[in-house]
Amino acid sequence: MKAVILGGTTGIGRAIARRLAERGDSVFLLAREVDDLTRSAEDLTARHPKRESVGHALCDLERPEGFAAALDAADAALGGFDAVIVTAGLFATQDALEADIEFTRRLVTVNYANTVVFCEHARKRLLTRGGGRLAVFSSVAGDRGRKPVAIYGSSKAGLSVYLEALDHKFHAQGLSVLCVKPGFVKTGMTAGLKPPPFAGEPEQVARDVVRAMDRRRPVLYTPGMWALVMLVIRWLPRFVMRKINF
Amino acid sequence: MNPRNTPTLSGWGRLPAPGVEKLSEDLERLTRGAALTRGLGRSYGDSSLPAKADDLVAGSRMADRILGFDPETGVLRAEAGFSLVELNRLFMPRGWFSPVTPGTKFVTLGGMVASDVHGKNHHVEGCFGAHVRSLRMRLADDSIVDCGPDQEPELFDATVGGMGLTGHILEVEFALARIPSRWIHMESERMPSIDEFLAGLGRAAPAFPMTMGWIDCLRRGRSMGRGILMAGRWAEASEAGELAPRAAHPLTMPVDLPNLAINDLTVAAFNALYYWKHLRRRATTLVAPDPFFYPLDAILEWNRVYGPRGFTQYQCVIPRQAGAPAVREFMDLLTKLGGASPLCVIKDCGPEGRGMLSFPLEGTSIAVDMAVSPEIQSIVDRLNEFVIAAGGRIYLTKDRFTRPEHYRAMEPRLERFLAAREKYDPHRRLRSGQSVRLLGDVA
Numbered sequence: 001m002k003a004v005i006l007g008g009t010t011g012i013g014r015a016i017a018r019r020l021a022e023r024g025d026s027v028f029l030l031a032r033e034v035d036d037l038t039r040s041a042e043d044l045t046a047r048h049p050k051r052e053s054v055g056h057a058l059c060d061l062e063r064p065e066g067f068a069a070a071l072d073a074a075d076a077a078l079g080g081f082d083a084v085i086v087t088a089g090l091f092a093t094q095d096a097l098e099a100d101i102e103f104t105r106r107l108v109t110v111n112y113a114n115t116v117v118f119c120e121h122a123r124k125r126l127l128t129r130g131g132g133r134l135a136v137f138s139s140v141a142g143d144r145g146r147k148p149v150a151i152y153g154s155s156k157a158g159l160s161v162y163l164e165a166l167d168h169k170f171h172a173q174g175l176s177v178l179c180v181k182p183g184f185v186k187t188g189m190t191a192g193l194k195p196p197p198f199a200g201e202p203e204q205v206a207r208d209v210v211r212a213m214d215r216r217r218p219v220l221y222t223p224g225m226w227a228l229v230m231l232v233i234r235w236l237p238r239f240v241m242r243k244i245n246f
Numbered sequence: 247m248n249p250r251n252t253p254t255l256s257g258w259g260r261l262p263a264p265g266v267e268k269l270s271e272d273l274e275r276l277t278r279g280a281a282l283t284r285g286l287g288r289s290y291g292d293s294s295l296p297a298k299a300d301d302l303v304a305g306s307r308m309a310d311r312i313l314g315f316d317p318e319t320g321v322l323r324a325e326a327g328f329s330l331v332e333l334n335r336l337f338m339p340r341g342w343f344s345p346v347t348p349g350t351k352f353v354t355l356g357g358m359v360a361s362d363v364h365g366k367n368h369h370v371e372g373c374f375g376a377h378v379r380s381l382r383m384r385l386a387d388d389s390i391v392d393c394g395p396d397q398e399p400e401l402f403d404a405t406v407g408g409m410g411l412t413g414h415i416l417e418v419e420f421a422l423a424r425i426p427s428r429w430i431h432m433e434s435e436r437m438p439s440i441d442e443f444l445a446g447l448g449r450a451a452p453a454f455p456m457t458m459g460w461i462d463c464l465r466r467g468r469s470m471g472r473g474i475l476m477a478g479r480w481a482e483a484s485e486a487g488e489l490a491p492r493a494a495h496p497l498t499m500p501v502d503l504p505n506l507a508i509n510d511l512t513v514a515a516f517n518a519l520y521y522w523k524h525l526r527r528r529a530t531t532l533v534a535p536d537p538f539f540y541p542l543d544a545i546l547e548w549n550r551v552y553g554p555r556g557f558t559q560y561q562c563v564i565p566r567q568a569g570a571p572a573v574r575e576f577m578d579l580l581t582k583l584g585g586a587s588p589l590c591v592i593k594d595c596g597p598e599g600r601g602m603l604s605f606p607l608e609g610t611s612i613a614v615d616m617a618v619s620p621e622i623q624s625i626v627d628r629l630n631e632f633v634i635a636a637g638g639r640i641y642l643t644k645d646r647f648t649r650p651e652h653y654r655a656m657e658p659r660l661e662r663f664l665a666a667r668e669k670y671d672p673h674r675r676l677r678s679g680q681s682v683r684l685l686g687d688v689a
Contacts, residue, residue, distance in 0.1 A: 010271045022336075039325075043311035046322075049340055188308055191269040 001025040001133070001213075002081045004074040006059055006118065007088030009033075009040040011187035012137070015206035016085060021054065022047050028074040028081065030059035031088070061088050061110045067121045075125065082132035083213065084122040086115060089137060091189050097151045104151055111155035116162050123166060123175060131174020133213050136163055140181045140221065143230045147245055167218045176216040180209055183226035198225040255303065258549050259290040259646060260556040261618065263679050264299035273309035273325060277384045277414035280304040282678050284410075285327060285354030289361060290559045291646030292679030293409045297689045301677070304414060306356050312336075313417060320422035321379065326356030326415045333422075338535065339490070342422040343480075345377040349591075351540050356415040361643040362407030362604040366456035366478070366539070369596040373606060374420075375406030376599050382417035386671035390416070395600075404666035407601030409642055411667060411676050411685075427486035430456075430538045432478040435528045436521065440471025440577050444570045444610065447594045450477040462517040463581060463590035463614055464510065471577045473592070474524050481532055491534030498546040505553035508587065508617055516588045542589075552617050557587075559644040560629055561613035563595055563606055568636040573610050579632055580614065583625045587615040602663040605641040613644065623647055630656070642680065653684045 003020055007013035009031040021027050021044040029044075031037050037056040044054040055077035059070035074081055090107040097104045119136060126132040141149040142156030163179040170177070184190060185200040200223040208222040221227035233246070254262035267284055270276040277283060281301035284294040296303050306327035314323040320342050322333075330351040333344055348363035357363075362375040371377070380394040381402065391413075393402040405412045433454070437443040443459055450457045454477035461473035542548055549557070564572050591613045595606040616622060626647040633640065639656040640648055654660060664685070667674075677687040 014271070039311050039313060042313050046312040046315040047336060049317070188269060188271045191308075 001083045002028075002078040003083040003085055004028045004030060004071065004078070004081045004122070005085045005087065006030040006061070007086065007137075009036045011087065011189055012182065012185060012202045012205050012209075013085070013087030014040065015202040016087065016209055017044055018047060019203075019206045019210050021045075021051065024048060024050075026078050027054055028078050029054065029056040030070050030074065031056070032058065032060045034058065061090075061114045061118065062106065064114050064117045067118050071121055071125060080129060082126070082129070084119075084126065084132070084134050085209075085213075086118065086122075086136040089115065091152060093193070094148050094150055094152070107152065108155045111152070112158040115159055119162070119166070123170065123177075126175055127170060127173055131170070131176070133176045133178065133216070134166070135178040135180060135209060135213050137180045137182065138163065140183050140226050140230050143181070144233050144236075144241070146233070146241070164218070176213075176218075178209070178212055178217060178220060180212075180220050180222065181226065181230070182222050183229070198223055198229070252299075255284075255287070255295050256556075257290050257292060257294055257646070258288050259558045259618070260549055260552070260554075261292075261558075261646060263292065263295040265296035265301065265303055267303040267305040269305040269308050271308045273304065273306050273327065273414070273416055274384065274390070276304045276309075277416065278388055280414060281676060282410055283326070283356060283414045285357035286329060286352050288350055288353050288357065289643045290557075291642075291644060292683065293361075293642055293645075294357075295679040297677045297679055297682045297687060306354055306415075309416075310354075314419075320424065321419065322422055323380075323417060323419040324355055325417055326359075327354050328418075329354050330358070334535070337422060338425070338428055341425055343425045343535070344374075345421065345423040346371055346374040347539050348374075349540060350543055351536075352543065355418040355420075356410075359406055359415055359418055360408060360410045362599065362601040363643075364595070364606050366458045366476075366593070368606055369451050369457065369594050370455045371423075372596060373407070373599045373601065373604055375601045375604060378402075378406065378418060378420045380417075380419040381405060381415055383413040383415055385413040386673065386675040394419075400666050401670060403600050404602050404663055404670070406599070407604035408663065409603070409680060410678065411681055412670050413676065425480045427481045427483045428491055428535065429481040429486040430478045430533050430535055431481040431485060431530070432476060432533050432538060433528065433530050434474055434476045434524060436472075436524050436526075437475050438472050439469055440574050441570065443471055443473060443475060443592065444573060446475045447592070447610070450475065451594050453477070455479050457594055459592040460520070461577075461590040461592050461612075462521055463577075463587065464514050464517055466581050470581060471574070472521065473590075474521065476538075478533075478538060486532065491536065494536045494544065496544050496546050499548050499550040502550045503553050505555045505617070508552055510584075513588050520588070552615075556618045557615055558618060558622065558626075558646045559589075559613055559615050560626060561605075561611065561641040561644045562629065562633045562638050563609050563611040563641075564633070564636050564638045565607055565609040568609070568638070572636045573612070576612065576629075576632055576636070579628065580612075583628060584621075587617070589613075589615040602659050602666065603642065603657070605639065605643070607639070609638065611641075613641075627652070642684075645680070645684075648684065650684050650686060 008017040008029045041054040057073040138160040139156040141153035142160045167177040212220040255265045256262040309325040309327040362373045456478045459475045593611045598607040630652040681687040
């Protein structure tokens with residue numbers, strides 16, 4: 001794989017980048033801060049004995065005007081990428097979002113609108129060379145309207161529907177789209193929250209994601225237990241969802 | 247006991263203290279205003295626990311990036327949360343190993359510096375701090391400085407073995423050691439008594455770069471201190487062959503065992519089995535590094551075997567000048583006091599390093615796990631009184647029960663450390679449960 005990773009300097013993105021770099025795939029990092037990028041690039045370079053230095057460019061999901069240039073830089077460095085992974089996004093608890101309307105606007109814009117715009121740039125480039133892989137992090141929170149993730153979940157619900165449609169529309173042209181739906185994962189994003197049962201580790205999620213990309217699967221629940229949990233949740237009647245706080 | 251809903255932190259000995267740790271990949275930002283940094287929580291006692299519940303404890307384990315590796319010299323620079331597990335996984339296949347490794351690989355580089363860890367090769371390589379070239383630190387006044395053996399040496403020497411009380415370690419640079427293969431050539435020998443054990447350790451030290459021994463600490467009388475001496479070196483490529491050691495698949499201890507699980511009878515049975523498993527008096531084998539260096543890491547969360555009461559480790563070093571009789575007397579006292587445990591380890595230490603509070607000194611180190619019981623304080627007190635009289639000292643990384651007056655009596659270097667602390671943290675912003683207990687910091 002020649003993979004571009006937006007958000008590859010932290011959390012699950014960092015774990016995916018490491019997994020790919022260690023097995024010899026080429027990686028190009030996109031993130032918001034130069035110092036963070038250079039440190040992560042050095043980390044990935046050191047993880048494989050025969051690796052050329054890992055390239056990187058600035059890219060911020062809040063600045064869609066920079067998307068094209070960032071992907072062009074990745075294309076040049078990798079000699080044409082064939083995989084794009086998006087782990088970046090914003091998160092806050094429902095309470096925090098209800099208390100901060102401006103952050104709510106930023107979060108839904110980044111997680112839905114700007115992520116879709118980024119994916120449009122990416123999938124057009126992939127399609128011109130006969131397809132490839134696009135893996136984007138949505139969330140189990142997007143599977144059903146739920147009290148504790150009303151706003152965050154809705155941004156991910158929109159993204160999940162977009163990714164499903166992309167898969168339907170371009171599968172025949174060689175583009176494999178993977179919608180990743182992680183449950184609770186112990187990363188910097190969720191630090192400070194009490195981990196529920198079945199909380200995952202970033203390395204475990206990264207392993208699942210890379211395997212699903214290799215196998216060109218369309219949807220991945222990870223850790224796997226969440227597929228079962230969300231199956232139940234999706235089928236619960238509305239009057240039950242009104243009562244429970246899940 | 248804490249009310250159920252109060253969040254707590256605990257060391258490896260599982261005695262909790264109220265507090266929470268904050269985690270972030272950005273350790274530099276996280277440590278601003280923090281009272282303490284904590285790695286993987288493998289220190290046994292209260293050295294990684296907050297002095298009070300609302301002190302900010304910065305968890306370093308997500309700050310785990312390699313910042314540079316030179317394949318010519320083996321010099322590695324990494325963020326302080328980079329762990330020995332990762333180091334071994336990535337670099338052992340490439341022919342490099344940490345110059346010094348403690349008895350668990352679940353430690354961070356920052357923790358290895360703060361404890362100035364030692365290993366089976368202490369008599370040859372010294373402590374981990376002896377191999378550190380540079381540290382980047384956030385000091386109590388929130389400034390960020392680099393230090394090393396020749397740069398800000400006072401800060402460096404106070405930090406190596408300084409239990410995190412001089413500043414937050416952000417980055418560590420040190421040189422890895424070349425290894426000729428991924429196997430250990432080990433010679434082991436059953437030792438019937440403490441005197442033969444000490445003589446055996448003395449014989450093995452000049453012949454082998456790595457030595458240590460396991461002792462059956464329940465035996466009294468003539469077989470007191472019987473056990474198994476293990477000496478090793480890295481096997482040459484020609485001895486080791488092509489095969490790579492199998493990847494370890496550790497089991498996890500799923501539940502707390504009841505408090506009674508570790509008692510004199512079960513320990514005696516375990517110890518007898520372990521001792522006689524070594525049927526031949528002497529054996530030479532090729533072993534993988536993991537079971538050689540980290541036998542206990544094969545069971546994750548093994549600390550749960552002591553049950554909810556928790557446990558501590560008593561580790562001290564008896565100086566060479568006190569001689570073999572002092573070690574024999576110590577073993578006599580230890581076995582008389584009881585506190586049965588299957589884990590008792592003996593090791594020859596080399597000369598003291600430059601870390602102001604670094605644990606090892608030339609002599610014999612003995613480490614023993616003990617379940618927490620109503621008698622634990624008096625047991626530790628009695629052992630400490632002996633160690634003070636013998637001119638030895640204890641290892642802060644393991645300690646939870648030593649009294650401040652005992653610590654002062656065994657640590658003539660403390661004044662120098664406190665002077666450095668006065669200089670770099672005059673307001674004692676950095677503190678831990680241990681620094682409150684032993685150094686009189688205000689909680």
